[in-house]
Every structure is written in C-alpha cells, then in structure tokens.
Amino acid sequence: MIDSTLGEGGHSYNFLSKYPSLNILGLDADAVIQARAKERLSSFGDRMHFFNGWFQDFYAAYPANEKRPDIILFDLGISVFHYEKSDRGFSFRNDEKLDMRLNANSEESAADLVNGLAEESLADLIYLYGEEKLSRRIAHAIVQARQGGRIESSKALAQIIWDAVPANYRYGNIHPATRTFQALRIAVNGELKRLPKALHDAFNILNEGGKMGVITFHSLEDRIVKNYFRNLGKECVCPPEVAICRCGGSKCAEIITRKPVCPTEEEVKRNSPSRSAKLRVVKKICNANDYRLEGVEGY
Numbered sequence: 206m207i208d209s210t211l212g213e214g215g216h217s218y219n220f221l222s223k224y225p226s227l228n229i230l231g232l233d234a235d236a237v238i239q240a241r242a243k244e245r246l247s248s249f250g251d252r253m254h255f256f257n258g259w260f261q262d263f264y265a266a267y268p269a270n271e272k273r274p275d276i277i278l279f280d281l282g283i284s285v286f287h288y289e290k291s292d293r294g295f296s297f298r299n300d301e302k303l304d305m306r307l308n309a310n311s312e313e314s315a316a317d318l319v320n321g322l323a324e325e326s327l328a329d330l331i332y333l334y335g336e337e338k339l340s341r342r343i344a345h346a347i348v349q350a351r352q353g354g355r356i357e358s359s360k361a362l363a364q365i366i367w368d369a370v371p372a373n374y375r376y377g378n379i380h381p382a383t384r385t386f387q388a389l390r391i392a393v394n395g396e397l398k399r400l401p402k403a404l405h406d407a408f409n410i411l412n413e414g415g416k417m418g419v420i421t422f423h424s425l426e427d428r429i430v431k432n433y434f435r436n437l438g439k440e441c442v443c444p445p446e447v448a449i450c451r452c453g454g455s456k457c458a459e460i461i462t463r464k465p466v467c468p469t470e471e472e473v474k475r476n477s478p479s480r481s482a483k484l485r486v487v488k489k490i491c492n493a494n495d496y497r498l499e500g501v502e503g504y
Contacts, residue, residue: 206276208232209260209407212284214242220276221249230254230274232263234308237291238284259308261399264406275415277407281400282422283390285478295390297363297382303356305386305393315389319362320355324348334397334425335388343369343385359386387423400429401501408437408458411489416461418486427465427483429502434460434487436497444499457497458487 208217211231220227229252233239236257246253256263260279287295293304294315305315322330328344331337346369347356356362366382367375374381391397404419411417421427436442437458441450465483473480 206230206278207274207407209263209277209279209403210281211242211255212238212280214245216278216280217242217246217253221246221252228252228254230256232256232258232260234259235287236309238287259399261403261406264403264410267406267410271410273410273412273415275412277411277415277417279404279407279417279419281396281420281426282478282482294359295386297359297380297386300358300360303359303362305390307394311393313393315393316355316357318389318392319347320351330392331385331388333388334391335384335386336424337384337388339370339374339381340385345369362386391425397425397429400426401433401498404430404433405493405495405498408487408489409492413489413491416486416488418484420482420484422481422483427485430485431465432501433498434458434485436499436501437487437493442496442499451496455491457491457493458489461486461488 206220206227206229208220208229208231211217211233214231217229217231221229231239231242231246231253233242233255234257239255239257243255283295287293287307289296292301293306294301295305303314303316303319318327318330324344327347328341331343332340337343343366346365347362350356350365356365363380363382363386366385367380370381404417408417419430421430438456438460440456441454443450462485465485467484468476468479468482
C-alpha cells in the first residue's frame with residue numbers, strides 16, 4: 206500500500222494493525238510531521254517505509270520496473286498537527302507567522318501572497334480557491350492595511366478580515382476568515398494544480414484489480430476527484446470533435462462508491478474535523494491514457 210498523505214500516520218497505523226501481512230510506503234512533503242509519524246509507526250518495523258517529498262513528484266517518477274501497490278490512499282485534508290502545533294499560521298486562533306507552507310523549501314509563503322499580489326489578483330485567488338463571496342471587499346481591506354506595514358501574522362490577517370466584513374457576516378457558522386485562509390493555503394501549496402496529474406499517475410502505477418481511495422474536505426478538490434473517477438468509469442472519453450474513438454473504448458476502472466462515503470453523526474461527534482470529509486474509491490481494470498484527464502478541472 207502507498208499512503209500518499211501520511212501526516213502523523215493515523216491511516217497507516219490502522220491499516221497495519223488490521224492487516225498483518227500489509228506493507229506501507231508513506232509519503233509526506235513535511236519532514237517535521239513525517240518524523241512524528243516515524244515515531245508513531247516504529248513498532249511495525251520494516252513493514253513501514255517512508256518518502257519525504259510531494260506526492261505528484263513521487264508518482265511522476267515511479268520506476269516502470271518497481272513493484273506496484275495494491276492500495277493507494279490520498280487523504281487531502283490538512284493534519285490537525287498543522288493547525289494546532291506547526292506554528293505556520295494555518296489557523297487564526299493563535300498569533301503565528303503567516304507561512305502555511307507544508308514544505309519549507311517552497312518558494313512563496315502566505316505572507317508573500319498577502320503582501321505582494323495586486324488587489325484584483327488577490328481577490329480572484331480568494332474567490333477561486335476559497336469560494337468567498339466577499340473576496341473583493343476582503344482583498345481591498347488587505348491592500349489598504351498593508352500600506353501601513355507588511356502583514357506578517359495569522360492573527361493580524363484574521364482581524365483585518367473581521368473588520369472588513371459586515372457585522373451580520375461575522376457571526377455565521379464559520380469565522381469570516383476561514384475561506385480566505387483556505388484559499389491562501391491551497392495557493393501556497395499548489396493543492397489543486399497538482400492533484401489531477403497526481404491522481405492519474407498514481408492510478409497508472411496501481412496493480413490491476415487494486416483500489417485507490419481519495420478523501421476530500423472541500424468542494425473544489427472533490428469535484429476534481431469525482432470528475433476524474435467518472436472519466437475512468439466511462440467506456441469512451443474522446444472529445445466530441447473526434448469522429449472515431451481513439452481512447453480504446455473501454456472503461457479503466459469500476460467505481461466502487463457511486464456516492465461518496467461521508468461520516469456518520471456519531472463519527473462527527475467523536476472527530477469534528479471529519480464533518481466535511483468525502484471518500485471516493487475506484488477499482489482498477491487497466492491503465493488510463495491522458496484522454497481520461499480531459500475536462501477535469503485544474504488540468
């Protein structure tokens with residue numbers, strides 16, 4: 206099995222505990238959180254292996270003669286560790302440096318975007334990745350605020366957003382800064398841009414008959430997964446202008462979850478971050494060519 210988003214090792218721990226003959230390779234771009242996973246999973250010995258780097262790079266460079274996995278899992282949510290213990294500004298509950306990089310070697314931080322983007326570009330980013338209806342109002346307030354000095358902390362940015370929105374918008378189901386913080390995190394880490402090709406490459410290195418599951422936490426990434434899996438399950442995905450089928454005319458995967466698996470009320474009570482999770486699973490029939498990516502948002 207390949208755990209594409211190892212985090213603190215929760216999924217891998219449960220899989221290894223339940224299936225004694227299973228071996229797992231865990232991928233993570235964040236060396237700090239991977240060190241925590243190594244400690245947590247140390248009791249499983251050589252059944253657990255690790256790769257430090259982005260999953261899209263790993264799958265793009267997967268050797269043709271390497272052993273193929275029977276299971277691939279993506280959990281696209283951000284770990285609770287990053288919100289509560291990373292000190293990188295993922296959360297606005299604490300006063301932290303506005304960074305949001307999962308990999309410290311990435312070029313741009315959230316502060317770089319907040320302080321460097323033109324107002325229109327910043328508004329577009331917040332609207333596109335955060336689906337924030339007040340994106341232009343928020344972007345304008347940020348640009349006005351940064352004229353008084355560089356915005357460096359998560360708390361400062363959250364306060365700017367709080368002050369920018371109408372009073373009735375401040376007391377909804379979520380904090381008014383939530384969607385803006387989501388948008389910045391997605392942009393900083395290229396979460397949506399790298400997802401379609403990573404899914405495609407991962408699917409193609411999967412063993413025939415193997416299963417790939419993806420857990421998403423917001424509509425933007427779920428749409429990408431849903432559309433790609435739907436294409437895998439089609440008999441033909443050639444564009445309308447192609448008169449003769451060139452994609453092979455047979456489906457590449459069986460869709461196991463016609464509708465996404467969502468947490469029960471009981472699970473949400475035990476684990477509140479799971480409330481927006483959706484799991485989709487496919488079973489591989491054969492490799493997919495690039496036609497299966499046609500029309501998938503983000504590719």
